[in-house]
Amino acid sequence: MKKLLIIGILFLYSTNISSQINPKYSTVQVVAYWSKLEKQSYNISYEKLKIKNNDTISREIMKYEVDIKVIDSTNNSYTSEWFYKNFTIDTDYELVKKLTAISKDISVTIKTDELDTFIEVVNWE
Numbered sequence: 001m002k003k004l005l006i007i008g009i010l011f012l013y014s015t016n017i018s019s020q021i022n023p024k025y026s027t028v029q030v031v032a033y034w035s036k037l038e039k040q041s042y043n044i045s046y047e048k049l050k051i052k053n054n055d056t057i058s059r060e061i062m063k064y065e066v067d068i069k070v071i072d073s074t075n076n077s078y079t080s081e082w083f084y085k086n087f088t089i090d091t092d093y094e095l096v097k098k099l100t101a102i103s104k105d106i107s108v109t110i111k112t113d114e115l116d117t118f119i120e121v122v123n124w125e
Helices: 094-102
Strands: 039-052 055-073 077-090 106-113 118-121
Touching: 077 094
Parallel strands: none
Antiparallel strands: 039 055, 055 077, 077 106, 106 118
C-alpha cells in the first residue's frame, strides 16, 4: 500500500505542517516509502495572513502543482525528480511575484535518506 507524502512549504523535505495558530501543538512529520519509478502529483496551497487588532490587514495566497517521480531507490536513500508547475500567486509584493515567475516549470532532482531527510540537490546549477 502506498503512503502519501504531505508537502507543506516549497522545495524541501522533513515536512512539518502547521495547521493551527500554536505550532507547538499542531505539527506532524509524515514519511512515505516509495518504490522506484513511482509517481505522485500534488496540488499545494499556501496562505499567509497578517492580522492586527482582530482585522486581516494583508493576505497572500500561493498555489502550485508538483509531480514527483522516484528515479532511484536504495535501502538508505531516494533520488527523486520534482517538477513544479502552474504557479498562481495573489500578493502585493512585487519581489515575490518575480521570484515565482522564474520558478515556473522547473525540475529539481533531490536526494534524501530513507526517512526523506534532505541530503542534496543533485541538479543544482
